[in-house]
Amino acid sequence: MKQNPLYAAIAVLLLLAVAVPCRAQLTPSGIFTLMEESTSGKHMDTLPQTGPAIVDINSILHIKIDLAALEDEMFRFQGISGSDIRLQKLKEFNTLLQNQNEILKLINEKFSGSATPTLADYKELATQSDFILDGLETNLDDDLWNELTSPAMEQQFRTFDGPYIVFAINFLAEKAQLLRESLTEQLNVNGEADSSLLIYFRLGAFIKNKSGGRPVHVENFDDLSSDSYSEISSFSAPLSDAEKKELNNTRLINDSIQTNTGTAAFSFKKLIKSRVDNLFPSDTSRVRFKAVFRNKMSDLNRSPDTKPAARILVENELNLARVDQFYTLATQTYQQFAGSFPQGLINGDSLDQTFDRFSKLVNNSLTQFKGDVSLYEQSGSALTSGEPPPGAPDLNDVVSAYDSYATSINEDISGIKSLFSDIRSILDPFRKAYLANEDFSDQVLRFTAGSIPLTGLIELKYIGERKAGDEILIKAVLERGKKAGNRNFEQKTLLRRYVTMSRIAVHVKMSGSVILANPYDRASNPAVALQNRYQFSPTYGIFLKWGSRKSKFYNDFVAFGAGLGFSSPDFNLDGTPEFGAGVMLTGFRDLLNAGLGWNFGLDTPYSFIGFNIPFSIGGIQSASPEGFLED
Amino acid sequence: MIVPKSFPLHFPTLTRVNNLDGAATAAQDLKIYINQYLPLVILGDFPNAETMLTNADLLCTQAGALPTQRILWLKDEAILAAVMPQLDEAIKFGFPNKAYRYDNIRALSIEPASMKVAYLIFKDPTLSPDPKDIRKSLSTFQMQRAFNAAIELIPDTRDI
Numbered sequence: 001m002k003q004n005p006l007y008a009a010i011a012v013l014l015l016l017a018v019a020v021p022c023r024a025q026l027t028p029s030g031i032f033t034l035m036e037e038s039t040s041g042k043h044m045d046t047l048p049q050t051g052p053a054i055v056d057i058n059s060i061l062h063i064k065i066d067l068a069a070l071e072d073e074m075f076r077f078q079g080i081s082g083s084d085i086r087l088q089k090l091k092e093f094n095t096l097l098q099n100q101n102e103i104l105k106l107i108n109e110k111f112s113g114s115a116t117p118t119l120a121d122y123k124e125l126a127t128q129s130d131f132i133l134d135g136l137e138t139n140l141d142d143d144l145w146n147e148l149t150s151p152a153m154e155q156q157f158r159t160f161d162g163p164y165i166v167f168a169i170n171f172l173a174e175k176a177q178l179l180r181e182s183l184t185e186q187l188n189v190n191g192e193a194d195s196s197l198l199i200y201f202r203l204g205a206f207i208k209n210k211s212g213g214r215p216v217h218v219e220n221f222d223d224l225s226s227d228s229y230s231e232i233s234s235f236s237a238p239l240s241d242a243e244k245k246e247l248n249n250t251r252l253i254n255d256s257i258q259t260n261t262g263t264a265a266f267s268f269k270k271l272i273k274s275r276v277d278n279l280f281p282s283d284t285s286r287v288r289f290k291a292v293f294r295n296k297m298s299d300l301n302r303s304p305d306t307k308p309a310a311r312i313l314v315e316n317e318l319n320l321a322r323v324d325q326f327y328t329l330a331t332q333t334y335q336q337f338a339g340s341f342p343q344g345l346i347n348g349d350s351l352d353q354t355f356d357r358f359s360k361l362v363n364n365s366l367t368q369f370k371g372d373v374s375l376y377e378q379s380g381s382a383l384t385s386g387e388p389p390p391g392a393p394d395l396n397d398v399v400s401a402y403d404s405y406a407t408s409i410n411e412d413i414s415g416i417k418s419l420f421s422d423i424r425s426i427l428d429p430f431r432k433a434y435l436a437n438e439d440f441s442d443q444v445l446r447f448t449a450g451s452i453p454l455t456g457l458i459e460l461k462y463i464g465e466r467k468a469g470d471e472i473l474i475k476a477v478l479e480r481g482k483k484a485g486n487r488n489f490e491q492k493t494l495l496r497r498y499v500t501m502s503r504i505a506v507h508v509k510m511s512g513s514v515i516l517a518n519p520y521d522r523a524s525n526p527a528v529a530l531q532n533r534y535q536f537s538p539t540y541g542i543f544l545k546w547g548s549r550k551s552k553f554y555n556d557f558v559a560f561g562a563g564l565g566f567s568s569p570d571f572n573l574d575g576t577p578e579f580g581a582g583v584m585l586t587g588f589r590d591l592l593n594a595g596l597g598w599n600f601g602l603d604t605p606y607s608f609i610g611f612n613i614p615f616s617i618g619g620i621q622s623a624s625p626e627g628f629l630e631d
Numbered sequence: 632m633i634v635p636k637s638f639p640l641h642f643p644t645l646t647r648v649n650n651l652d653g654a655a656t657a658a659q660d661l662k663i664y665i666n667q668y669l670p671l672v673i674l675g676d677f678p679n680a681e682t683m684l685t686n687a688d689l690l691c692t693q694a695g696a697l698p699t700q701r702i703l704w705l706k707d708e709a710i711l712a713a714v715m716p717q718l719d720e721a722i723k724f725g726f727p728n729k730a731y732r733y734d735n736i737r738a739l740s741i742e743p744a745s746m747k748v749a750y751l752i753f754k755d756p757t758l759s760p761d762p763k764d765i766r767k768s769l770s771t772f773q774m775q776r777a778f779n780a781a782i783e784l785i786p787d788t789r790d791i
Contacts, residue, residue: 106695107694107695111694111695112694119785119787119789120787122695122697122782122785123782123783123785125695126778126779126780126782126783127779127783129695129775129779130776130779130780130783133772133775133776133779134776136772137766137772137776145766148772149766149768149770149771149772151679151682154679154682154683154686154770154771155682157686157689157771158682158685158686158689162693162694163693163694163695163696164686164689164690164693164771164772164775165695165775168772168775
């Protein structure tokens with residue numbers, strides 16, 4: 001009965017090991033189907049549409065697209081009614097064409113060159129082909145059916161270089177394209193589709209973890225280059241001293257880089273902020289212009305003859321006040337951007353837009369003012385003397401000061417924009433590290449209906465550095481137009497799915513821990529001199545671990561392992577440790593272990609429970625529990 | 632045991648389009664032919680025959696075609712009469728509950744192992760009581776479907 005707690009602990013670990021990974025999940029259908037292929041290609045499974053999606057850290061993710069459903073969604077987003085007969089036909093055609101790639105692949109791989117197809121290949125091709133042919137026979141309207149089977153088409157096949165099924169696929173694809181063109185016809189301006197109204201499909205992915213995120217390459221859907229190859233080994237041996245030293249050096253370098261980068265960022269911020277004080281050298285001309293404006297207003301108001309000229313200034317004062325207000329706004333915006341360096345610079349074009357609006361406002365005000373002054377002068381030419389009207393020279397002085405102000409403003413704005421543009425291009429390589437949102441860059445391609453690839457691939461071995469627990473965000477959107485700033489621009493998210501990378505495949509781990517060993521059969525072995533029930537002993541384990549594709553909880557917290565443990569207990573208390581070995585189970589990220597062993601020095605069995613807490617005993621440093629100090 | 636045999640061609644350029652030697656041996660030869668090949672049997676003469684038979688020949692030589700795919704074009708009345716009972720039996724075997732008129736059949740594909748008719752093409756599909764047959768008149772499209780149907784019925788154990 002005294003062994004009960006130990007047996008209970010082992011039983012609980014075993015039960016959890018069996019039960020936790022077995023939780024079922026639902027896999028409803030949709031436009032997108034995510035599939036995981038193991039590196040060896042032996043495992044291929046569909047990921048659930050909802051709930052946790054967990055894949056092995058070295059696997060390949062397939063993103064399969066139901067083109068019929070996607071194009072239907074695209075045209076509805078464009079504004080085409082779901083009851084439009086053309087849209088229904090297009091959906092039918094796309095559904096029939098959905099296995100065209102499989103057919104073409106089958107023909108290319110099994111029936112061309114020196115390939116030797118089997119009967120199964122012939123039957124597969126016949127079945128796949130008949131899916132399309134039967135669909136055509138059943139669904140084509142009379143006109144298209146008569147066209148497909150017309151003497152002209154029979155004649156055309158005589159000279160066609162390829163199998164009949166490819167001929168039929170081409171016919172169907174051509175008709176589908178005509179339908180697409182008809183559906184986008186309403187967007188045409190001068191015979192060409194207005195790109196600001198066209199609907200584009202985009203698909204991209206990001207890796208995300210505690211330190212931020214960065215885009216990762218999705219084959220067929222972006223121009224991002226693959227990252228360096230990195231496979232997470234299935235055998236994680238303990239680090240040698242040399243490796244530890246190397247790792248330590250790397251950490252020191254990393255810390256140093258972080259510190260230096262932080263210092264650099266701080267210095268740069270200071271530099272930018274200091275420039276705010278000198279922002280707009282044009283400010284001098286602004287002050288001068290305001291002084292000229294005020295003085296002339298005062299002078300012209302003194303005499304009744306020049307009061308009409310003063311009225312020109314009064315009428316334009318409102319515009320000038322607006323310019324002044326906008327100047328304050330532009331300055332504040334500049335300061336904000338400088339304060340949020342470098343994210344503010346990286347993330348937006350709104351600084352440029354603010355300055356552009358400012359420049360426009362100044363120029364418009366100047367034009368208006370010049371026009372008013374010109375009209376006033378022309379009224380003077382109507383005078384009998386031909387002299388300019390009273391106050392006109394003063395107004396010209398104001399125009400001149402305003403002109404000088406506007407010119408210097410435009411120069412400054414141009415300079416500031418150029419400076420920020422330079423900074424942006426310098427910071428571009430670091431853009432990944434500062435990814436604050438999930439916006440697609442221009443490297444993520446835009447596809448119109450009819451040009452969308454059927455499958456995207458993410459090879460996790462080629463996405464660069466990653467750790468168990470990191471997540472891949474797969475995102476797909478529809479966009480109206482290409483530019484986010486355009487008034488027609490609209491975005492609709494179709495897919496936003498997180499996939500967690502874990503160490504699913506069986507892998508080996510080695511770890512040290514401290515066990516409480518109990519030589520439970522001490523009554524039959526007088527050599528056991530232990531007075532207490534348990535004895536602390538260092539142990540070293542080598543065990544197999546595995547992950548779950550169903551349960552994040554299992555991977556994050558339970559994470560069982562099973563293997564062998566080697567320990568050095570001293571049951572006879574003679575000061576010389578004996579050698580013990582046994583089987584052990586670990587769990588809860590290796591924090592807890594339990595097992596049965598045999599003391600080979602005293603020929604006695606023992607049971608043990610162990611803890612993987614970072615402290616040393618008997619001169620052996622216990623390894624840290626998985627995920628506590630490493631990862 | 633059925634001894635393999637070579638069969639005459641209708642056109643020298645269409646190497647997959649055969650005929651039978653004559654009415655006297657037609658029934659026996661048909662049995663050999665079906666055993667030897669995976670045939671699409673076309674019954675009687677029809678308009679635009681040259682184009683259609685050229686396309687049928689292409690269906691037998693294109694990538695993905697079974698090497699044993701052949702066209703047996705029977706237009707001689709005596710031969711047609713001689714093979715009628717055999718073909719009618721094969722149709723009934725392949726489509727036990729189907730209502731059809733033999734003289735409305737233009738072409739049929741046969742699965743060699745079972746001697747079952749796998750697919751029927753009609754002279755006038757509107758005469759078939761089955762509404763699903765409405766588009767099953769002779770065309771390259773329907774000949775391809777006929778071959779597909781026969782291939783799908785081949786037992787997995789049969790050599791090709």
